[in-house]
Amino acid sequence: xxxxxxxxxxxxxxxxxxxxxxxxxxxxxxxxxxxxxxxxxxxxxxxxxxxxxxxxxxxxxxxxxxxxxxxxxxxxxxxxxxxxxxxxxxxxxxxxxxxxxxxxxxxxxxxxxxxxxxxxxxxxxxxxxxxxxxxxxxxxxxxxxxxxxxxxxxxxxxxxxxxxxxxxxxxxxxxxxxxxxxxxxxxxxxxxxxxxxxxxxxxxxxxxxxxxxxxxxxxxxxxxxxxxxxxxxxxxxxxxxxxxxxxxxxxxxxxxxxxxxxxxxxxxxxxxxxxxxxxxxxxxxxxxxxxxxxxxxxxxxxxxxxxxxxxxxxxxxxxxxxxxxxxxxxxxxxxxxxxxxxxxxxxxxxxxxxxxxxxxxxxxxxxxxxxxxxxxxxxxxxxxxxxxxxxxxxxxxxxxxxxxxxxxxxxxxxxxxxxxxxxxxxxxxxxxxxxxxxxxxx
Numbered sequence: 001x002x003x004x005x006x007x008x009x010x011x012x013x014x015x016x017x018x019x020x021x022x023x024x025x026x027x028x029x030x031x032x033x034x035x036x037x038x039x040x041x042x043x044x045x046x047x048x049x050x051x052x053x054x055x056x057x058x059x060x061x062x063x064x065x066x067x068x069x070x071x072x073x074x075x076x077x078x079x080x081x082x083x084x085x086x087x088x089x090x091x092x093x094x095x096x097x098x099x100x101x102x103x104x105x106x107x108x109x110x111x112x113x114x115x116x117x118x119x120x121x122x123x124x125x126x127x128x129x130x131x132x133x134x135x136x137x138x139x140x141x142x143x144x145x146x147x148x149x150x151x152x153x154x155x156x157x158x159x160x161x162x163x164x165x166x167x168x169x170x171x172x173x174x175x176x177x178x179x180x181x182x183x184x185x186x187x188x189x190x191x192x193x194x195x196x197x198x199x200x201x202x203x204x205x206x207x208x209x210x211x212x213x214x215x216x217x218x219x220x221x222x223x224x225x226x227x228x229x230x231x232x233x234x235x236x237x238x239x240x241x242x243x244x245x246x247x248x249x250x251x252x253x254x255x256x257x258x259x260x261x262x263x264x265x266x267x268x269x270x271x272x273x274x275x276x277x278x279x280x281x282x283x284x285x286x287x288x289x290x291x292x293x294x295x296x297x298x299x300x301x302x303x304x305x306x307x308x309x310x311x312x313x314x315x316x317x318x319x320x321x322x323x324x325x326x327x328x329x330x331x332x333x334x335x336x337x338x339x340x341x342x343x344x345x346x347x348x349x350x351x352x353x354x355x356x357x358x359x360x361x362x363x364x365x366x367x368x369x370x371x372x373x374x375x376x377x378x379x380x381x382x383x384x385x386x387x388x389x390x391x392x393x394x395x396x397x398x399x400x401x402x403x404x405x406x407x408x409x410x411x412x413x414x415x416x417x418x419x420x421x422x423x424x425x426x427x428x429x430x431x432x433x434x435x436x437x438x439x440x441x442x
Contacts, residue, residue, distance in 0.1 A: 038067040046205035049212040056251060058084045058211050059204070069205035076106035076129035078138060079119060081207060082145045083109035085214075087250065087280055091115070098127040118144045135190065135206070136174035136198035139181040142210060149284050154180055163194065170198045186213045215253050243312050245297070245357045247350075250306040252283025256294040258314040258321075265311070265362040266379045267327035268355055269318050270407070271295060271387055272341045272396040276333050279306035292316055295329040297354060303346030305354055319391035323376070327385060328358050332400065341397025352407060356414045365415065367408040384408065 034054035038061055041047050046069055053059040058081050062068045083106075091111040101110050110127060113119040118141060119127075133141075147154055160182040161167040161175070170178050178198060181187035187210070190197030273282055279300040286294040286308045295317045298306040309315040309329075317329035332351055336342040343351075359367060368382045373389045375382040384404055387395035 035067075037061065037065070039065050041067050041069050044069050044205065046208055049208040050205065052212045053081075053208045059208060067204065069208075070203050072132040072201040073138070073204055073207050074130050075119070075127065075133055076104060076110065077204070078133050078141055078202075078207065079113045079129075080106045080109045081211060082118060082141065083112050085145070085211065086112070086149065087278075097125045100126045101129055104129050116148045118148055133202045134199050135187070135196070135202045136171055136178055138202040138207070138210065139187060140174055140177040142186060142214065143177040143180050146214075146284075149280060161196070164189070164196045165194050166196055166198070170196065174198065184214075186210050215251060244307055244310060245305065245354060245361075247305050247354055247357055248297070248307045249304045250279045250283070252280065252287060252306060252308060253310070254283070254286035254294040254308045254315075255289050256286060256292055256316050257309045258316070258324075260312060261314045261325050263322075263326040265326065265328055265358075266364060267323065267383050267385055268358065268364075268367065269323060269327040269329045269385045269387070270351065270355075270396050270400055270404070271317060271329060271331045272343070272400060273298070273331050273333045274338065274341060274395070274397075276301055276335050278302075278333070279304050282306065282331060282333070283308055295331040297328070298331045299333060299347050299350050299354065301333045301335045301344040301347050303344070303350040305350055311358075318385065318387045319393075323385055323390060326379075328362075330354065332396070334397065334399075336399075338397060339394055340399045341394075342399040348403075352410050352414075355407065356411045356418075359411060359415055360418055365419075367411045367415075369404045369408045371404065 033051065035041050035047055035051045041050050044050070050059070050067065050069060062071070088108075089112060091108050094111050094115045096111045096114050098110065098114065101107050104110070106129060110119070110129065114127075143154060160179045161170065178187070178196065182196075187196070189195055190200060277285075277300070279298050282298045282300075283306055285291060294309050294315045296307070296309045296311055296313075296315050298308055300306070308331075311328060314321070314325045315329045316324065317331075318324055318327065330351065332343050332347055334341040335344045335347075355367065358364070364383065367384060368379075369384045370382045372382060376385060376389060384407075386401060386404075387393050388401075
């Protein structure tokens with residue numbers, strides 16, 4: 001009996017591989033704590049931030065077994081982290097006059113940073129990649145990076161430096177950058193709560209904190225949360241999901257949300273970006289507190305999925321607090337103009353993957369769509385909503401709006417296959433237990 005059930009499970013798995021798109025709705029086993037690979041950060045004060053950067057690939061160790069948290073950051077190391085934060089874009093066709101970076105391991109990152117004006121040379125067409133970085137220099141490079149990715153200049157009031165006794169030591173060229181770093185929550189006190197230490201070396205631990213604060217403004221180390229336990233009852237074949245989709249490949253947490261939901265997740269709301277923004281560009285927009293807008297997830301035209309607001313929290317997306325408290329909201333990039341606002345094949349496939357994953361983890365057994373505004377909130381009849389029902393907007397555009405029925409049908413086929421596989425898996429466990437008991441009685 002066990003062999004028969006095994007064959008059925010294998011056949012079902014092969015069928016699933018054929019019917020799902022190439023990106024697949026795949027659950028991954030929990031990753032080990034990456035800080036365990038380094039002996040010098042076990043009890044370090046910045047361990048949570050270092051772990052964050054290691055998990056998302058924004059930083060790496062110096063060598064096997066050593067991270068070097070208290071060692072100074074070099075210009076090359078800082079640029080390498082910013083390059084990773086940008087998604088490590090191609091540098092094909094870029095030219096760079098800097099003469100001292102040939103063969104350097106950070107050469108691609110320096111090419112990118114120089115061409116995007118995140119950094120400049122050190123004079124005489126040199127870069128000095130191994131020179132240490134000061135705290136005020138780090139603030140400037142982060143400000144340059146944000147302006148480059150956001151596409152507009154940033155300003156900050158000088159009053160943000162007034163609380164620090166050593167504000168007079170900030171170089172003139174770094175005044176605005178340091179003000180912005182304090183205002184935006186990247187930088188706090190240095191050797192004391194009332195000191196900036198602008199000329200002091202910028203350590204690798206401080207870089208990790210800068211990066212974590214960049215993606216989680218004003219939260220700091222005291223707000224670090226350990227990964228949540230997998231939701232009970234949503235495990236399949238020994239693999240389990242956490243509170244957010246493990247299909248996510250980019251994280252840029254937005255401050256624009258209302259904290260924990262007041263309603264269980266039972267609805268899906270798909271939006272369009274009204275532009276062909278990358279997940280990084282969309283994340284930058286949602287990171288601006290002045291915009292007062294966000295979504296739980298975003299999908300780029302390349303099919304990459306981003307997390308902007310923790311799935312447990314209510315995003316500010318559909319112009320309806322009641323809807324946003326119960327819906328997981330998804331922004332999808334458009335590879336063509338309105339009024340249709342079409343999306344790429346990769347984005348559409350990723351959308352099917354993501355919605356399937358959300359439904360499976362949250363116990364939504366079927367996705368229902370009737371295109372009826374009067375059924376808002378009646379999730380037993382319709383559990384998909386659209387922004388146009390709550391505001392004078394055309395979102396999500398005719399391309400996605402007209403395909404809501406197809407989205408529901410594709411997702412439901414996958415949910416049914418996953419449910420069948422789960423039942424067979426449970427049957428296999430029961431059969432194995434009965435067979436063991438029978439053998440013991442003979």
